[in-house]
Amino acid sequence: MNNKNIDLKAPIGGLGASRRSFLKSSALAGGGMLLSFSWFAKAQAAQNMPALPEQWAELNGYLKITPDNVIKILCPNPEFGQNVMTSLPMMVAEELDADWKNVVVEMGPHDNVKLGPQFTGGSNSVKMYWKPLRNAGASARQMLIEAAAQTWGVSASEITTKAGVLSHSSGKSAKYGEMASKAATAAVPKEVKLKAPKDFSIVSHSKKNAEGLKVVTGQPLFGMDYKVDGMLIAMIQHPPAFGMKLKSFDAAAAKKMPGIKDVFSFKLYDDGFEQSGFDTRTFNEMIVVVGKTTWEVMNARKKLIVQWEPAGDLKETMMGRAGKKEVTVPGRLETTSSQFELMAEYAKKPAQQLRKDGDPEAAFKNAAQVIERTYNAPFLAHNCMEPMNFFAHVQDDKALVAGPLQAPSWVEPTLAKILNLPADKIEIQMTRMGGGFGRRAYGSYVYEAARISQKLKAPVKLIYTREDDMSYGIYRPMYTATYRAALDADKNLIGFHVKGGGIPENPVHANRFPAGAVDNYLAEGWEIPSNVTIGAFRAPRSNFNAAAEQSFLDEVAEAMGKDPIQLRLDLLKRAKENPVGKNNDYDAGRYAGVLELLRDKSGWGKPENAGKKRGVAAYFCHNSYAGHVVDMVMRDGQPYVERVTSAVDCGVVVNPDAAKNMVEGAVVDGIGNAFYGALTHKDGVAEQRNFHNYRMIRHNEAPQKIEVHFVQNEIDPTGLGEPPFPPVFGAVANALFKTTGKRYYNQPFMKNGANEGQKL
Amino acid sequence: MAKYNLKINGKSRQVEADPATPMLWVLRDHLDMPGTKYGCGIAQCGACTVHLDGNAVRSCSLPVSAVGKAAITTIEGLSENGTHPVQKAWIEHDVAQCGYCQSGQIMSATALLKSNPKPTDEDIDNAMSGNICRCGTYLRIKEAIKSVAQ
Ligand code: FES
Ligand code: FES
Numbered sequence: 001m002n003n004k005n006i007d008l009k010a011p012i013g014g015l016g017a018s019r020r021s022f023l024k025s026s027a028l029a030g031g032g033m034l035l036s037f038s039w040f041a042k043a044q045a046a047q048n049m050p051a052l053p054e055q056w057a058e059l060n061g062y063l064k065i066t067p068d069n070v071i072k073i074l075c076p077n078p079e080f081g082q083n084v085m086t087s088l089p090m091m092v093a094e095e096l097d098a099d100w101k102n103v104v105v106e107m108g109p110h111d112n113v114k115l116g117p118q119f120t121g122g123s124n125s126v127k128m129y130w131k132p133l134r135n136a137g138a139s140a141r142q143m144l145i146e147a148a149a150q151t152w153g154v155s156a157s158e159i160t161t162k163a164g165v166l167s168h169s170s171g172k173s174a175k176y177g178e179m180a181s182k183a184a185t186a187a188v189p190k191e192v193k194l195k196a197p198k199d200f201s202i203v204s205h206s207k208k209n210a211e212g213l214k215v216v217t218g219q220p221l222f223g224m225d226y227k228v229d230g231m232l233i234a235m236i237q238h239p240p241a242f243g244m245k246l247k248s249f250d251a252a253a254a255k256k257m258p259g260i261k262d263v264f265s266f267k268l269y270d271d272g273f274e275q276s277g278f279d280t281r282t283f284n285e286m287i288v289v290v291g292k293t294t295w296e297v298m299n300a301r302k303k304l305i306v307q308w309e310p311a312g313d314l315k316e317t318m319m320g321r322a323g324k325k326e327v328t329v330p331g332r333l334e335t336t337s338s339q340f341e342l343m344a345e346y347a348k349k350p351a352q353q354l355r356k357d358g359d360p361e362a363a364f365k366n367a368a369q370v371i372e373r374t375y376n377a378p379f380l381a382h383n384c385m386e387p388m389n390f391f392a393h394v395q396d397d398k399a400l401v402a403g404p405l406q407a408p409s410w411v412e413p414t415l416a417k418i419l420n421l422p423a424d425k426i427e428i429q430m431t432r433m434g435g436g437f438g439r440r441a442y443g444s445y446v447y448e449a450a451r452i453s454q455k456l457k458a459p460v461k462l463i464y465t466r467e468d469d470m471s472y473g474i475y476r477p478m479y480t481a482t483y484r485a486a487l488d489a490d491k492n493l494i495g496f497h498v499k500g501g502g503i504p505e506n507p508v509h510a511n512r513f514p515a516g517a518v519d520n521y522l523a524e525g526w527e528i529p530s531n532v533t534i535g536a537f538r539a540p541r542s543n544f545n546a547a548a549e550q551s552f553l554d555e556v557a558e559a560m561g562k563d564p565i566q567l568r569l570d571l572l573k574r575a576k577e578n579p580v581g582k583n584n585d586y587d588a589g590r591y592a593g594v595l596e597l598l599r600d601k602s603g604w605g606k607p608e609n610a611g612k613k614r615g616v617a618a619y620f621c622h623n624s625y626a627g628h629v630v631d632m633v634m635r636d637g638q639p640y641v642e643r644v645t646s647a648v649d650c651g652v653v654v655n656p657d658a659a660k661n662m663v664e665g666a667v668v669d670g671i672g673n674a675f676y677g678a679l680t681h682k683d684g685v686a687e688q689r690n691f692h693n694y695r696m697i698r699h700n701e702a703p704q705k706i707e708v709h710f711v712q713n714e715i716d717p718t719g720l721g722e723p724p725f726p727p728v729f730g731a732v733a734n735a736l737f738k739t740t741g742k743r744y745y746n747q748p749f750m751k752n753g754a755n756e757g758q759k760l
Numbered sequence: 761m762a763k764y765n766l767k768i769n770g771k772s773r774q775v776e777a778d779p780a781t782p783m784l785w786v787l788r789d790h791l792d793m794p795g796t797k798y799g800c801g802i803a804q805c806g807a808c809t810v811h812l813d814g815n816a817v818r819s820c821s822l823p824v825s826a827v828g829k830a831a832i833t834t835i836e837g838l839s840e841n842g843t844h845p846v847q848k849a850w851i852e853h854d855v856a857q858c859g860y861c862q863s864g865q866i867m868s869a870t871a872l873l874k875s876n877p878k879p880t881d882e883d884i885d886n887a888m889s890g891n892i893c894r895c896g897t898y899l900r901i902k903e904a905i906k907s908v909a910q
Pocket of ligand 2: 435
């Protein structure tokens with residue numbers, strides 16, 4: 001497939017634009033119909049988005065209806081726990097007026113022409129498929145009505161549909177399955193009318209996870225479970241530290257171990273390979289051990305004798321948005337404490353100006369009071385419960401790869417280049433993913449598996465051990481940010497300044513709140529290159545910014561003598577009524593709406609809650625608004641989040657109970673990462689290698705109650721997987737202050753189990 | 761390599777494996793029973809939980825040679841088709857997100873309920889804190905367990 005013109009980082013919202021649609025239909029062998037939908041009109045690019053290539057606007061093959069009334073809906077996007085295999089088919093079924101009981105859901109094949117972008121990430125799935133999938137359902141329904149009208153000799157306008165049944169006022173009725181074959185020959189609707197949200201009977205009504213039964217019965221759903229006859233198991237020996245490379249190795253002992261098929265070294269990318277944005281890989285040259293069973297390979301790997309050496313500075317060719325760029329990856333063996341020191345030095349240097357409103361210099365010069373605080377955060381490992389793995393069977397003229405992957409369409413072009421095969425000879429199968437959180441948007445483990453299979457000419461499954469997965473990660477970057485607020489003599493906020501940086505990425509979102517709400521505003525950023533690989537991690541950058549900015553606002557409110565929710569609402573009122581500057585990328589009204597709902601539902605400021613140690617934070621990202629009130633207590637000498645109230649505005653909620661589950665999960669995950677999350681290095685070596693020393697939040701540490709409230713509106717759905725995650729960090733930090741009397745500036749807040757909040 | 765006669769899900773199964781091979785890999789690689797999951801390999805995450813004579817154990821740290829005559833139950837052996845009350849409760853509470861940890865969670869929960877049919881919150885905390893869920897489904901797990909206990 002050709003998708004090389006696509007800006008991979010851009011959200012793919014353009015598909016939602018309305019367009020002329022038509023339908024191709026064909027009879028199924030044995031009766032029934034295959035309804036294939038296509039939208040050929042030019043996709044109207046949404047604001048700030050590149051136009052979509054035409055083939056992505058053409059969506060095909062979403063559903064089948066058989067004579068025995070089974071409705072099969074293909075899910076276009078891979079599932080990693082956000083429940084798209086349920087919510088996306090619900091959108092089709094809604095407009096089809098299907099009986100949900102008769103719907104069978106299956107993961108679709110990788111086929112951008114038929115199924116659209118097929119990208120799971122950026123909290124985009126429901127948002128980008130909202131209109132196309134409903135169009136699919138509505139068109140099919142219209143076809144069935146036409147078929148019934150012809151059969152019964154009545155006017156189509158007199159036929160109604162409900163729960164998979166067509167009815168006419170004369171008393172005639174038929175199940176969809178009965179009309180399916182005939183519908184295949186019916187006229188194609190040029191336009192379809194979509195329902196108003198108030199008429200939904202499937203969407204916005206909770207439906208159980210389409211794969212729930214398979215999960216609880218332990219069926220082979222995951223990449224780890226993928227198996228074919230004759231499949232070999234492969235494990236990779238990476239260099240022991242970022243900044244090191246392979247010098248030489250002796251595999252004689254390893255090769256003699258039982259069950260071992262081969263041991264060899266391989267290069268992932270050829271010299272001069274042009275890496276696109278998601279081709280990030282930890283190391284380029286590695287040793288692989290291949291054998292019959294996992295245990296045998298693990299044992300043989302221990303027998304490898306390897307010499308490593310410093311890699312030195314490396315030159316790499318990156319293909320970015322702005323074209324080709326040579327970058328130097330420094331060879332330094334990094335140690336976390338010195339990296340924090342380096343960040344502190346950089347923070348003092350002049351940085352790139354990202355946005356400036358008014359005269360911030362003068363505001364700070366004339367201020368009666370200046371508040372300045374610095375926040376720090378370490379690398380985080382994704383720790384998907386299913387470690388990275390992939391199956392590959394590369395043959396001379398074709399390849400099949402299968403496994404957990406968020407973005408098959410980004411992997412395919414690179415795979416084609418590496419294997420020197422045309423893209424249409426590569427089949428990518430998407431298994432259910434045991435978590436993703438951004439990690440599986442980077443397909444280097446797919447390329448590794450493919451390289452290994454190509455060399456062996458055999459079907460191979462590459463498995464990362466937990467240690468491999470954790471210590472050769474594509475981490476959340478290290479960040480720091482200094483916030484400053486200028487108050488006048490009357491304690492009005494007259495200036496705001498954020499200067500942020502990171503290794504290797506600057507976290508600042510310059511156009512987000514409180515930009516637009518303060519007359520004098522300055523945002524700056526800087527970056528330090530690194531050889532430690534980084535990538536998207538549930539709400540990239542926001543997961544740090546929300547922690548820092550929302551803690552800072554809490555202190556500003558304190559200094560101003562204002563209630564923290566009221567301060568935010570006052571600022572948002574200003575941003576709504578009389579915004580400062582341009583390009584404010586949030587909707588102040590929706591932001592305020594979430595805070596008001598949160599205030600109301602949590603009983604914020606109510607006398608009955610006066611004794612509670614509470615923290616609040618709210619944030620905007622991925623087109624949605626989310627906030628939490630966290631109630632904290634001391635338990636066994638440690639701060640414990642006992643209860644959380646959450647409010648979210650993500651527009652129409654497609655599957656309410658599953659959406660709640662996701663918000664609950666984001667809260668638990670957020671508390672865990674805020675309290676304990678850290679991946680540190682000593683001379684380039686990851687210091688955490690498994691769950692014995694990378695602390696994850698556990699059952700007994702989860703809150704007793706998480707109460708989730710959604711703003712009720714009819715706005716087209718926006719993101720949900722990410723938005724509730726970032727504000728958890730800020731709310732926890734603010735509750736920690738109330739509980740312990742100390743402000744927490746450095747993540748993770750509980751270092752080694754102690755509530756020190758010291759820099760690592 | 762040695763030969764072992766194992767009792768798994770009520771059936772007798774023969775395998776030939778290195779004595780140190782963890783039951784996790786015997787199940788997954790030798791017996792094609794992938795319901796039991798690998799998460800850490802060092803008894804820290806609970807993804808690999810199975811029952812050994814009814815008790816929850818981490819199969820990643822249980823060598824095949826140590827099993828002896830003990831009966832092993834895996835997620836596949838809990839019921840024919842998801843009808844065990846704990847499995848039903850998991851569906852009813854729509855617990856799973858990605859689902860990868862859930863075989864292990866369910867095996868820990870069923871072992872708990874068998875030995876302690878009316879567990880307190882604290883009992884649940886104690887029995888379930890060895891099972892990590894990165895998706896953060898702990899609250900639903902607790903609710904599901906309580907619903908079975910009632
Ligand atoms: S895989 Fe056995 S406890 Fe983690
Ligand atoms: S459901 Fe994903 S790890 Fe538990």
